[in-house]
Amino acid sequence: MKGARNRWIQPAINLAIAVALLGALSFLPPDTSLADRQKSGVLKLCVPPSYPPLVTGDPQRPGFDIELGARVAEKLGLRLAINTLSSIGTDFNPRNWSLTRGQCDIIAGGVADTVQSRSFLQTIPTPIETGWVGLSGTGQLPAAGGAVVVLPGTSGLDRLQLSGWLRQQALQVIPARSPQQFVETLASGRAQAGITERFLTAAMALPDGIRPFWLEDARFPRFHMAFGLWKGDQTLKRAVAEALAAIAASGDMAALEASYHIESIEEAP
Amino acid sequence: MNAIVMALRGLYGVWLREITRATRDRAQLIGGISRPLIWLLILGVGLNPYFRGEVYGEVRFVIPYTYLQFLFPAVIVLNIMYTSIQFAVSVIWDREFGFLREVLVSPMPRWLILLGKVLGGATVATLHGALVLILARFADVTLSLEQVALALTLMFVLAFGLTSFGVILAARVRSFEGFGVFSNTVILPLYFTSSSIFPLDPALTRAQQAVTYPEWLVFLVQINPITYAVDALRGVLINFNQFAPSWGVGIIVAMAVLFFAIAIIDFARQ
Numbered sequence: 053m054k055g056a057r058n059r060w061i062q063p064a065i066n067l068a069i070a071v072a073l074l075g076a077l078s079f080l081p082p083d084t085s086l087a088d089r090q091k092s093g094v095l096k097l098c099v100p101p102s103y104p105p106l107v108t109g110d111p112q113r114p115g116f117d118i119e120l121g122a123r124v125a126e127k128l129g130l131r132l133a134i135n136t137l138s139s140i141g142t143d144f145n146p147r148n149w150s151l152t153r154g155q156c157d158i159i160a161g162g163v164a165d166t167v168q169s170r171s172f173l174q175t176i177p178t179p180i181e182t183g184w185v186g187l188s189g190t191g192q193l194p195a196a197g198g199a200v201v202v203l204p205g206t207s208g209l210d211r212l213q214l215s216g217w218l219r220q221q222a223l224q225v226i227p228a229r230s231p232q233q234f235v236e237t238l239a240s241g242r243a244q245a246g247i248t249e250r251f252l253t254a255a256m257a258l259p260d261g262i263r264p265f266w267l268e269d270a271r272f273p274r275f276h277m278a279f280g281l282w283k284g285d286q287t288l289k290r291a292v293a294e295a296l297a298a299i300a301a302s303g304d305m306a307a308l309e310a311s312y313h314i315e316s317i318e319e320a321p
Numbered sequence: 322m323n324a325i326v327m328a329l330r331g332l333y334g335v336w337l338r339e340i341t342r343a344t345r346d347r348a349q350l351i352g353g354i355s356r357p358l359i360w361l362l363i364l365g366v367g368l369n370p371y372f373r374g375e376v377y378g379e380v381r382f383v384i385p386y387t388y389l390q391f392l393f394p395a396v397i398v399l400n401i402m403y404t405s406i407q408f409a410v411s412v413i414w415d416r417e418f419g420f421l422r423e424v425l426v427s428p429m430p431r432w433l434i435l436l437g438k439v440l441g442g443a444t445v446a447t448l449h450g451a452l453v454l455i456l457a458r459f460a461d462v463t464l465s466l467e468q469v470a471l472a473l474t475l476m477f478v479l480a481f482g483l484t485s486f487g488v489i490l491a492a493r494v495r496s497f498e499g500f501g502v503f504s505n506t507v508i509l510p511l512y513f514t515s516s517s518i519f520p521l522d523p524a525l526t527r528a529q530q531a532v533t534y535p536e537w538l539v540f541l542v543q544i545n546p547i548t549y550a551v552d553a554l555r556g557v558l559i560n561f562n563q564f565a566p567s568w569g570v571g572i573i574v575a576m577a578v579l580f581f582a583i584a585i586i587d588f589a590r591q
Contacts, residue, residue, distance in 0.1 A: 063344030067448075070354050074455040077358065082366050082389060082459055170385035283387045284369045286461050 085285035086128075089157060095130040097121040098156035100140035104254040105312040106180070106277065107161035116312045117160040120178065120296075121279075123304060124158075127295035146280065147172045157288065159280035162251075164209065166275050173280035176293050179305060180314055183274035184209060184267040185253060187238065188245035191265050196222035198244045201237040203228040205249035213271050214247065231256045238262060251277075331429040332437045339411065339441025344448075349407075353400055353449035360396045361456055364518075365389045386559050393460040394554035395517030397453045397472075398547065401480050402512060404449040406504050408442035409487030413500055416491075435588045439484045439581065446480035447473065462558055472557045475573060479550050482576035485584040492587035514538070515547035521563055546572050 081087070089095055099107045099118060107115040118134060125132035139149045141162045146169050151159060163169055165177045186193050186200075193200060200223050204211045218225050226243050228234035231252055237243050239259040246262075253264050266274065279296075281289050299305050343349055365388060372388035415421040424434055451473065457464050464472075490507065494500045521534070521542050542548050553569025556562040562569070 059341065063341065066344060066347055066350050070350050070452060071455060073354060074357070074452055077362065078456045078459040080362070080459060082461075083369065167385050174387060284372065284389075286387065286389070289461070 082286045083284060084287070085157075085282075085289075086287035086291050089128070089130055089288060093131055094133050095121075095125045095128060096133045096135055096155065096157045097125075098135045098137050098140060098151060098159045099161035101136050101138055102255070103141060103161045103251060105314055106251065113312075115161065116180065116308055116314060117178075117277075117279075119308055120299070120305070121158065121160060123299050123308075124279075124292055124295045127298060128291055153282055157281070157285075158292065163278050163280040164275045165278040166209070169278065169280060172283075174283050174285070174289055175278035175280050176289065176296060177276035177278045178296070179300070179309065180277040181274045182209070182250045182277055184214060184247055184272045185250050185264045186245055186247050186267055187253065187258065187262050187264050189261045189263070190245075191263060192245075193221070193223065193247075194244040197224065199224040199226055199242060201226045201228050201234055201243035201246045203231065203234040203246070203248040203252060205252045209249055209275070210272075217269065217271055218247075235259070328429060328433055331427065332433055332440075335424070335429075335434055335437025336441040336444070339408075339438055340444055342411065343408075343441070343445040349404070349445075349449075352403060352407075353452050356400050356403060357396050357453045357456055360399065361389065361392060361453075361460060365392045365396075365460070386561055387461065389460040390462055390559050391520065391555075391561075392518065393453070393457070393462050394558045395512075395515070395551050397450045397476065397554060397558075398479070398515070398517065398551050399508075399512050400453055401446045401450040401476060402483055402508050402547070404446035405442060405480050405483035406487040406490065406508055408446065408484050409491035409494075409504070410497060410500060411442070412438065412488055412491040413494070413497060417497075431589050432585045435488065435585055436581075439481060439488065439584065442484035442487065443477055443480040446484060447477045450476040450480065464558065468557055472554060475550075475553055475557060475570070478577050479573050482573065482578075482580045485577065485580035488584040489580060489587055492584075492590070511545060511547045514541040514545045515551050516542050516563060517547075517551050521548075546576055549573070550576075 097118070099115075101107070102109045103115070103117075105115060106117040109115075114134075121134075122132050135155055137149070137151070137155065139151070140159065141149070143149065146159070146163060149159075159173060163173065163175065164182050165175045169175055188194075200218065202214070202218070202225055204214070215225070226237055228237060228246075228248075231248075234246055234248060234252075235256050235258060238246050247267065250264070279292060281292065296305075369388045372391075412421070415424070425431065427434075454464070454469065454472070487504075490503065491500065494503050519534075521539065549564060549569040549572040551569075552562055552564050553566065553573060556566045556569065
């Protein structure tokens with residue numbers, strides 16, 4: 053018995069050394085992204101000019117993502133620099149927003165945690181959800197043959213899936229080019245309901261009695277909004293993720309959500 | 322009943338011998354550590370900046386993971402390939418020094434002796450593959466217990482197939498020196514043409530637009546079974562598949578069955 057035990061001592065020591073060595077090496081920083089930001093003392097957050105309530109353009113209440121970014125920067129001991137870029141959100145694919153590493157460390161205010169976003173950026177999801185929402189006075193879409201006005205938005209939701217589904221439901225689609233046209237079509241009664249991306253409704257002056265509801269179909273999953281970081285900036289990503297986790301644990305995140313009324317679409321002002 | 326117990330004890334004995342020998346051999350363990358270090362820490366970190374998605378405003382690398390994450394499952398497969406195929410050295414060793422003859426005259430059927438050896442080799446190779454999992458934090462790969470269990474299962478079946486493949490090679494190579502050279506000429510081309518260090522453009526369709534490869538290379542990648550093994554592990558570990566997920570699992574299982582069957586025939590001839 054003792055001999056059998058002794059037989060395994062050497063292999064166990066060898067294995068323990070291997071595990072300890074690899075375990076220790078796994079803590080090496082794989083890049084200098086965090087060290088570079090610490091050296092400069094600045095964290096650059098890129099946002100669109102407006103994407104309420106995540107980015108409002110109001111200095112008093114700048115938006116959920118900006119306030120969250122400020123808290124992250126504070127946790128990292130960095131000064132937050134906001135870069136407002138009008139190219140963000142101009143296309144549903146973030147690849148086409150013409151962003152560079154020189155301009156941004158983090159991209160926020162309209163980045164959804166989708167495969168499309170992740171093909172370009174690495175994302176850290178925030179608790180805020182987006183997805184397709186319907187808008188109508190009845191809280192549901194009209195029956196087959198009814199008309200719906202659709203404003204797809206730019207956050208990267210699957211518009212092809214939506215158009216196929218609408219065809220399947222035999223709904224008549226009225227495309228809208230802007231939030232204003234969307235609201236006008238709804239108000240005029242030409243469309244019995246509307247479909248758009250969740251956060252586009254925040255900037256709309258909706259007619260009385262019109263309320264939003266999620267499109268509850270398995271084909272339309274909801275996505276978390278996210279902070280986008282450049283691929284390869286692992287150390288910065290880890291630090292930001294840890295800071296966000298600490299903010300969530302302290303209850304600050306929930307308070308921020310409540311202050312912007314974005315816990316759910318029913319809470320929206 | 323007694324015969325079954327005797328056979329299982331024999332199987333355990335052969336398996337244990339392989340495990341003991343491999344885990345006592347520091348050189349093997351050093352190999353198991355050095356490969357992930359070279360491939361992940363040196364090559365992965367070295368090339369990471371060139372696969373950052375954006376280089377001076379131009380989009381370069383459009384897969385939804387970082388290069389380190391992309392490389393991580395491939396390094397596991399590399400570690401398994403080396404350990405499994407190099408395991409055949411033990412078969413040559415046993416043959417050269419007469420141990421095999423002694424075992425073959427035992428009442429155990431030959432296929433059971435081979436099964437014991439292959440299971441031993443596969444266990445050691447899986448252990449070497451699992452060593453790479455320790456570097457998951459470094460590569461920023463988040464793993465759940467379920468993912469680890471599934472990955473270990475796939476790794477073991479792959480290791481079983483490749484260890485059997487090593488036995489097939491050993492039956493055709495007579496010397497240690499010859500096998501050393503031969504195994505490298507098998508392992509490295511298989512590894513490099515398995516989409517292990519670069520994503521395959523046609524499989525990524527519209528998502529991967531920046532890089533294109535000549536058709537002969539794409540062909541080599543597509544006919545290489547290791548491609549699908551790497552892909553299956555990528556699916557489990559980073560949730561990214563370049564091919565249908567079932568292909569990887571099917572090919573790994575098929576390799577295990579086919580190579581073991583051939584190895585039994587070869588082993589019976591010895």
